[in-house]
Amino acid sequence: MKTKVAIIGAGISGASIARVLSKYENLEVHLIEKAPDVGWGVSKANTALIHGGYDDDPDKYPTRAKLCIRGNRLWHRWVKELQIAHVWNGALIVATQEEDFDTLEKLLERGRRNGVPEMRIVDRDELFHLEPGLTRDAIGALWVPIVGQIAPIPAVIALVENAVANGVKTHLETEVRGIKVENGEVKGVETNNGFIEADIVINAAGLYADEIARMAGIDYFEIHPRRGEYWIFDDDVPGPRRVLFPTPTPVSKGIVVTTEISGHLMIGPNAQDLPPEEKDNLATTKEGLEQVWEGAKKLWPNLPPRSKVIRTFAGLRPEPTGGDFIIKAEEEVWGFINVAGIRSPGLTSAPAIAYEVRDIIQRDLGINLVEKEKWNPYRKEITHFFMLPPEKANELIKKNPAYGKIVCRCNNVSEGDILEAIERMKFIGVKTPSVDSVKFRTKATTGTCQGSFCRPRIVQLLAREYGVEPWKITLKGRGSEIGIGDVKALLRGDEA
Amino acid sequence: MEPMPQIPMLSYDVVVIGGGPAGMAAAAKAKELGLNVLLLDENDYLGGILPQCIHPGFGIHYFKEELTGPEFASRLAKHLVELGVEYKTSARVLEIKNYSDLEKVVIFTSPTGVYQVWAKAVIYAAGARERHAFEIGIVGDRVSGIYTAGEAQTLMDIYGVLPGKEVVIVGSGDVGLIMARRFALEGAKVKAVIELMPYPGGLARNVMILRDFNIPLYLSHKVVEVRGKGRVQGVKVVKVDENLNEIPGSEFWIEADTLVISAGLVPSVKKLRKIGVEIDPATGGPVVNDRLETSVPGIFVAGNALLINDLVDYVAEQGELAAESAREFIEKGGIESRKWVKVEKGQNVRLIAPHYLSGDRDVYLYLRVSRPMEDVEIRIPEVGKRLRLPVVKPAEMRRLKLKAEEIQKAGEKLTVEVVKA
Numbered sequence: 063m064k065t066k067v068a069i070i071g072a073g074i075s076g077a078s079i080a081r082v083l084s085k086y087e088n089l090e091v092h093l094i095e096k097a098p099d100v101g102w103g104v105s106k107a108n109t110a111l112i113h114g115g116y117d118d119d120p121d122k123y124p125t126r127a128k129l130c131i132r133g134n135r136l137w138h139r140w141v142k143e144l145q146i147a148h149v150w151n152g153a154l155i156v157a158t159q160e161e162d163f164d165t166l167e168k169l170l171e172r173g174r175r176n177g178v179p180e181m182r183i184v185d186r187d188e189l190f191h192l193e194p195g196l197t198r199d200a201i202g203a204l205w206v207p208i209v210g211q212i213a214p215i216p217a218v219i220a221l222v223e224n225a226v227a228n229g230v231k232t233h234l235e236t237e238v239r240g241i242k243v244e245n246g247e248v249k250g251v252e253t254n255n256g257f258i259e260a261d262i263v264i265n266a267a268g269l270y271a272d273e274i275a276r277m278a279g280i281d282y283f284e285i286h287p288r289r290g291e292y293w294i295f296d297d298d299v300p301g302p303r304r305v306l307f308p309t310p311t312p313v314s315k316g317i318v319v320t321t322e323i324s325g326h327l328m329i330g331p332n333a334q335d336l337p338p339e340e341k342d343n344l345a346t347t348k349e350g351l352e353q354v355w356e357g358a359k360k361l362w363p364n365l366p367p368r369s370k371v372i373r374t375f376a377g378l379r380p381e382p383t384g385g386d387f388i389i390k391a392e393e394e395v396w397g398f399i400n401v402a403g404i405r406s407p408g409l410t411s412a413p414a415i416a417y418e419v420r421d422i423i424q425r426d427l428g429i430n431l432v433e434k435e436k437w438n439p440y441r442k443e444i445t446h447f448f449m450l451p452p453e454k455a456n457e458l459i460k461k462n463p464a465y466g467k468i469v470c471r472c473n474n475v476s477e478g479d480i481l482e483a484i485e486r487m488k489f490i491g492v493k494t495p496s497v498d499s500v501k502f503r504t505k506a507t508t509g510t511c512q513g514s515f516c517r518p519r520i521v522q523l524l525a526r527e528y529g530v531e532p533w534k535i536t537l538k539g540r541g542s543e544i545g546i547g548d549v550k551a552l553l554r555g556d557e558a
Numbered sequence: 559m560e561p562m563p564q565i566p567m568l569s570y571d572v573v574v575i576g577g578g579p580a581g582m583a584a585a586a587k588a589k590e591l592g593l594n595v596l597l598l599d600e601n602d603y604l605g606g607i608l609p610q611c612i613h614p615g616f617g618i619h620y621f622k623e624e625l626t627g628p629e630f631a632s633r634l635a636k637h638l639v640e641l642g643v644e645y646k647t648s649a650r651v652l653e654i655k656n657y658s659d660l661e662k663v664v665i666f667t668s669p670t671g672v673y674q675v676w677a678k679a680v681i682y683a684a685g686a687r688e689r690h691a692f693e694i695g696i697v698g699d700r701v702s703g704i705y706t707a708g709e710a711q712t713l714m715d716i717y718g719v720l721p722g723k724e725v726v727i728v729g730s731g732d733v734g735l736i737m738a739r740r741f742a743l744e745g746a747k748v749k750a751v752i753e754l755m756p757y758p759g760g761l762a763r764n765v766m767i768l769r770d771f772n773i774p775l776y777l778s779h780k781v782v783e784v785r786g787k788g789r790v791q792g793v794k795v796v797k798v799d800e801n802l803n804e805i806p807g808s809e810f811w812i813e814a815d816t817l818v819i820s821a822g823l824v825p826s827v828k829k830l831r832k833i834g835v836e837i838d839p840a841t842g843g844p845v846v847n848d849r850l851e852t853s854v855p856g857i858f859v860a861g862n863a864l865l866i867n868d869l870v871d872y873v874a875e876q877g878e879l880a881a882e883s884a885r886e887f888i889e890k891g892g893i894e895s896r897k898w899v900k901v902e903k904g905q906n907v908r909l910i911a912p913h914y915l916s917g918d919r920d921v922y923l924y925l926r927v928s929r930p931m932e933d934v935e936i937r938i939p940e941v942g943k944r945l946r947l948p949v950v951k952p953a954e955m956r957r958l959k960l961k962a963e964e965i966q967k968a969g970e971k972l973t974v975e976v977v978k979a
Contacts, residue, residue: 298828346697348782373692375700452665452672453564463669468600468650476667510828512690514706518713533719541788542702545719546815552723552745 064090065429068251068260070238070274072100074214075404076266077221078416083423084228087432091230092258093222094251096237098494098539099487101218101502104268105409107292107344107377109318109331110214111305112137113407114153114206116173116181117315125387129411129418131176134208136413144220145443146212147323153209153305154184154192156361158199162309166204169310173206180207193304197363209305213323214409215502222490224441228434232491233258235539238267241278241398248278248397262397262427264419269341269380271388271402278398283383285403286338290331291350293358294322294373296510299366301327306361315406317357324473324505327366329358331377346374372510379405387411389418391426399423444483444503447476469523470516472509479504480520484527495524498538517544565665568675570596570644572884573664575651576683578606579870580861582634583877584681584884589641591885596675597638597645598666604638604647605631606685607708608870610715613736615763619871630870654680656833659855659892679856679884682830683877686823686862691784694728694821698783703790707733707820711740720744722816726793727751728781731759731953732868734820735767741818742771749814751775752795754802757930759953761868780804781817790817823866830857840909841865847914848921849883849893850876856892858883865911865924868955872924899968904975906931908952915972917965923958927951927976935979940972941965946979 067083069076072095080093097103115131141148157163166183173181184205190196192205226232233255240252241263250259267274272285295301301321308316314333322328332353336343351374359365382388382403392398399422401415408415423429447455447465458478459466465478483503484495492499497513500506500520507513507520521544525532533545547556574585577599585597603609608616611627618624621633638645649668656662660678667673688706703722705713707729713719723746727734730753738748751768756778758765768775776795782804783794797808825843827835836845836853843864844852851858860876867873887893895916901923903910910925925936927950936945936956941964950956958974965972 298831342787345699345785348695348697351697368695369693371692371695372690374697447667451564452562455667456565456671459667459669459671466667466669466671467648468667471600471650474650474652511687512692514688514690514709517709518717518719521713521719522717532717537702538700539788543789544702545713545721546723547720549714549718549720549744551720 064088065262066090066092066260067262067264068092068094068258069264069266070094070251071103071266071268072218072222072232073103073105073266073268074101074218074409074412075401075415076264077101077218077225078412079264079266079401079419080225080230081221081228082416082420084225084230085433085437087434089431091225092233092260093225093230094233094236094238094253094258096235098235098496099492099499100222100234100490101215104378104380104404105214105218107375108214108379108406108409109320110211110322111318111410112210112212113410114173114181114209115176115178116169116204116206117310118176118407119172120175123386125389126407126411127176129387129414130407131178132414133407133411137210137212137410140413141212143439144224144441146217146220148210148212149323150208150210151304152205152207153307154189155204155206155307155309156189156196156200157202157309158197158360160201163202165309169204178206178208181205193302193306195300195302195362195364196306197361211305211320211323219503220441220443223486224438226490227441228437234491235493238274238277241274243278243395246394246396248395262399262423264399264401266401268404269378271380271400275400275402278392278395280392280395280398280400283388283402284338285380285382287336287341287343287378288381288405289334289336289343289350289376289378291346291354291376292328292330292374293351293354293371295327295366296370296372297325299327299370302362308357308361317354319358319362324508326372329362330354332357335381341378344376344378346376350376372512381405387415389415389422391422397427444486445479446504447479448474469519470504470506470509472511473505475504475506475516477523480506480523481527484524494536494539495528495530496536496538496542497521497524497544500524562674565672565674568596568673570594570675570677571888572679572681573598573662573675573677574681574683575664576606576685576861576863577601577604577645577647578683578685578861578873579608579630579634580863580873580877581606581681581683582638583874584683584860584881585643585645586634586638586641587878587881588681588884589643591881593885593888595643597643598649598651598664599645599647600650602648604635604645610711612715616870619869620874634874651829654829654833656854656857660888662856678888679858681877681880681884682857682859682863683861683880684826684863686825686866688823689819689821691817691819694819696781696784699786701784701786701788701790703786703815704784704817704819707737707818710737710818714740714744720746723747724749724814725816725818726781726812726814727818727820729753729759729820729822730765730775731820731822732761732764734818735760735764737818737820738773739767739771742773748773749812752779752781753777754780754798756800757951761953784817790815793817823862825863825865827863830859838909838911838913840903841911843911845913846911847893847898848912848916848919849886850880850912851883851887851893856887865909867924868953872955872957875922899965900971902971902973904973906976907974910974915960915965917962917968920959920961921965923960923974925956925958925974931976931978933979934976937975937977938972940969941967950976
C-alpha cells in the first residue's frame with residue numbers, strides 16, 4: 063500500500079518537496095496547482111538570489127537561519143543535477159558609513175553561527191577591485207562568496223519535470239476548495255476538478271497557505287502579502303559582477319543591484335505591506351518604482367537612462383505571523399503538514415525545506431520511507447539556440463530545421479526551442495496554452511522589444527501544437543486571451 | 559583572418575541585411591551595378607513590415623503611383639527575382655564581424671544551417687523596433703490586451719486575429735492613427751487616441767482619420783496606468799503641462815479592453831554598436847557620411863536603421879544609395895574624400911542625417927524639427943541656402959537636396975536651422 067501525498071502549490075517549495083518525495087517507493091505523490099503552469103505564484107517574481115545564510119537571526123528565526131544555509135549548499139548540487147542556469151558570483155553588503163561596520167560585524171558573527179563559510183569584511187581597496195562600478199561613497203563591505211543566482215521559474219519547471227519523470231502526478235488548474243478531515247485525520251482535498259484522496263496533505267500554498275490551513279481547521283497564523291517592485295534594463299547596459307546589497311536596516315535587506323542570470327541589470331525590491339485581501343495585486347506603482355530607483359542609485363550611481371528600461375514588475379512575498387517559516391506536522395490534524403510563510407529566503411531554502419518535510423513524514427508521522435531502486439536525479443535542460451556553438455547548432459538543424467529558424471530575435475530563441483518548450487508543457491500537464499509558459503522556458507519575449515516581434519509567431523506555434531484557434535491562446539491563462547476572435551468577428555457579430 | 563572551419567562558408571561582394579524596402583532596393587541596385595550580392599531576411603517572406611501595411615499611401619515618389627504596402631513590397635520583390643538576386647528568408651543574422659576594410663563576416667542561421675558569409679561590404683537595413691509600454695513608464699497590472707501598434711497590425715493583417723473591441727491608442731503618430739482606422743474598420747470602438755505632445759504626431763492625411771471615424775484625440779495627455787484582471791479593463795490618463803509634467807488632479811479613467819502603444823520607433827542597431835559603429839543619440843541610428851557609410855569602413859546603412867523615415871520612398875532611395883556606395887567602396891578599396899564637412903544642428907532641428915558630407919556629390923539631407931512652426935525657412939548660413947516652407951512639423955521628415963557645388967562653399971561645417979521666414 064502506498065501512502066498518498068497531496069502537495070498543494072507548485073511553487074519552489076511544493077516542487078522541491080515533490081522532487082524529494084518522488085524518491086520513495088511507498089509514496090504516491092500528487093502536486094496540485096491552481097494556476098495553468100508551475101511557478102506562477104510567489105516563485106515567479108523575486109530577486110532570484112541564492113542567499114548566503116548570514117542574514118537570519120538564529121534566535122529570532124531559527125528555521126530560516128537553519129534552512130537558508132542548508133538550502134544554499136543543496137542548490138550547489140541541485141543546479142547541476144537539474145541543469146538549472148545559475149551563477150555563483152558572491153555578494154557584497156556595502157558599508158557607506160562608519161556605523162555600518164557595526165552591522166556588518168554582527169552579520170559576520172551571525173553568519174558564523176549559522177555555518178556560512180568564507181565570509182569576511184573587505185576594505186575599500188579590495189572592494190573596488192571586486193566591484194569597480196560601485197558608488198564612491200562605499201568604504202568597505204562584507205564579502206559572501208557563496209551567494210549565487212538562479213532563474214526561479216525555470217528552477218520550478220526543472221524540479222517538476224524531474225518529479226514527473228519520477229512518477230509524480232500533476233493537477234494543474236486545480237483549485238483546492240476544502241480539506242477533508244475525519245476523526246482528526248486528513249483524508250484528501252476537495253477541488254474544482256473533484257476529490258483527491260490523500261493520507262498526507264502538504265500545504266505549500268504560498269500566499270494562500272493561511273486559507274488552506276483554515277480549511278483543515280488550523281488558524282494560528284496569517285499570511286499577508288508584501289510587495290516588492292523591480293526594474294530590469296536592456297542587456298547592453300553594464301551591471302555589477304557581484305550581488306550588491308546596502309547595509310541592512312532592522313526592517314529590510316535593502317534594494318539590491320545585480321546583473322541577473324540572463325545578463326540584465328536588475329534593481330529592487332522595495333517593500334510594501336498590502337492588506338491580506340490583495341494577494342493577487344502584482345501591480346507596479348510609480349511611487350514604488352521611484353523608491354527603488356532612488357535606493358539603487360545609492361549603490362550604483364550609473365543607472366542607465368529610462369529609455370534603457372525593458373521591464374518593470376512586482377512580486378509578492380508571503381509574510382507570516384511571527385516572521386519565521388512555519389514547517390511542521392500539525393498535531394490536531396494527523397497528516398496535515400504546513401509549509402507556510404515561506405518568505406525570503408524561501409527560494410534559497412527550498413531544497414532544505416523539502417528534506418525537512420521528508421524528515422517530518424518519517425519522524426512525526428512515523429512513515430517508514432523506502433527508496434526507489436531506480437530514481438533519476440537528472441533532468442536535461444531545454445535546448446537554447448543562443449547557447450549552442452555553431453557546429454552543434456548545425457547538427458541539430460540537420461535533424462530538425464526548426465532549430466535554425468529564429469523566432470525571438472532579441473534573445474535568439476529558435477522555433478525548435480519553442481516546440482520543445484511546448485512538448486515539455488504538455489509533459490507536465492499544462493492544458494491552457496499561454497505565451498508566458500513559453501517565455502519562462504525559452505526566454506522568448508524577454509528581450510529589448512519585449513515580444514512585439516515574436517509574440518504573434520509564438521501564438522501561431524501554440525495554436526498549431528495545441529490545435530486551437532490563435533485568438534484563444536492566452537498570455538497567462540484563461541481570461542488573458544490574445545484576441546477576441548478572427549479579424550471579422552465583430553463585423554459578423556459573433557465575437558468569441 | 560582564418561575562416562571558422564566548423565561553419566559552411568559563403569562568399570559575396572556584399573551582404574544586405576534586411577529584406578524590407580531599404581534592403582530590397584539595395585540588393586537590386588547592387589546586382590544592377592554588377593556586384594555579387596546576398597540578401598538575408600529573418601521573416602518567412604520578403605518585404606519587411608510592408609506586407610502588413612495593407613493601407614495605401616506608398617510609392618508616390620518611387621513608383622509614381624499610389625500603392626498599398628503589400629503592392630509596394632511585391633513590386634520590389636518581383637524586380638529582385640527578375641534580376642536574379644540571391645536571397646534567403648528565415649535567415650537571422652547572429653553576428654557581424656569586421657576583420658578589415660574589405661573583410662567582413664556575417665554569421666547567420668537559417669532552417670538549412672548556420673553559415674558564415676565573407677563579404678567586402680555590408681549594407682545594414684534591419685529596420686527599427688517599436689517602443690513598448692515599459693519604456694514609456696506605464697505602470698499597473700500585468701495583463702493581456704497591451705500591444706504595440708505593429709504587433710496589433712501583425713495579428714490582424716498577417717494572422718487574421720482581432721485583438722480586442724474597445725481600444726485606447728497611445729501616440730498619434732502615423733502608425734497609431736492607421737491602427738485607429740484599422741480597428742474602427744473591423745468594428746472595434748476606438749475610444750481615444752492619447753498624445754503626449756500638444757500637437758498630433760502623424761502626417762496631416764493620417765490625422766484626418768480621427769475626424770473620419772469620430773475618434774477623440776487628447777493632446778498633452780498621457781496614459782500612466784493600466785488596470786485589469788487577466789485582460790485590460792481600463793487605463794488612467796493624465797494631462798501634462800508644457801514641460802510634459804503631469805498635472806495633479808487631472809486624472810481620469812477610460813474603460814477599454816485593449817491598449818495599443820504607438821510611441822515611436824527605435825533603429826535596431828545593437829549589432830552595429832557591438833562592432834564599434836558610432837551612434838547618433840538624436841537619430842538613434844549610426845553616424846554616416848554622404849555615402850551612408852558608418853564609422854566602420856565598408857558598413858553601410860539604409861532605411862529605418864539609419865533614421866526613422868516617414869515615407870517608404872525615402873527608404874528605398876537610401877537603399878539604392880547604399881548599394882552605389884558599396885560598389886564605390888569595393889572598387890576603390892575605400893571611400894575617399896577631399897574633406898568632410900560636418901553637418902550641425904541649428905535652431906529647431908531635432909535630428910539630421912547624413913552627418914558628414916564630402917562635397918564631391920549631391921546629397922539629400924533628411925531632417926526633423928523639434929517643434930511645429932509656420933512660415934519658416936530652412937537655412938544653411940555657411941552656404942547661403944534658404945528654403946521657404948509654409949509649415950514644418952516634427953511628424954514630417956523634411957528632405958533637402960544639396961548640390962556638390964553648394965557643399966563645397968562650406969568650410970569645415972555647415973549648420974542647418976529652421977527659423978521664422
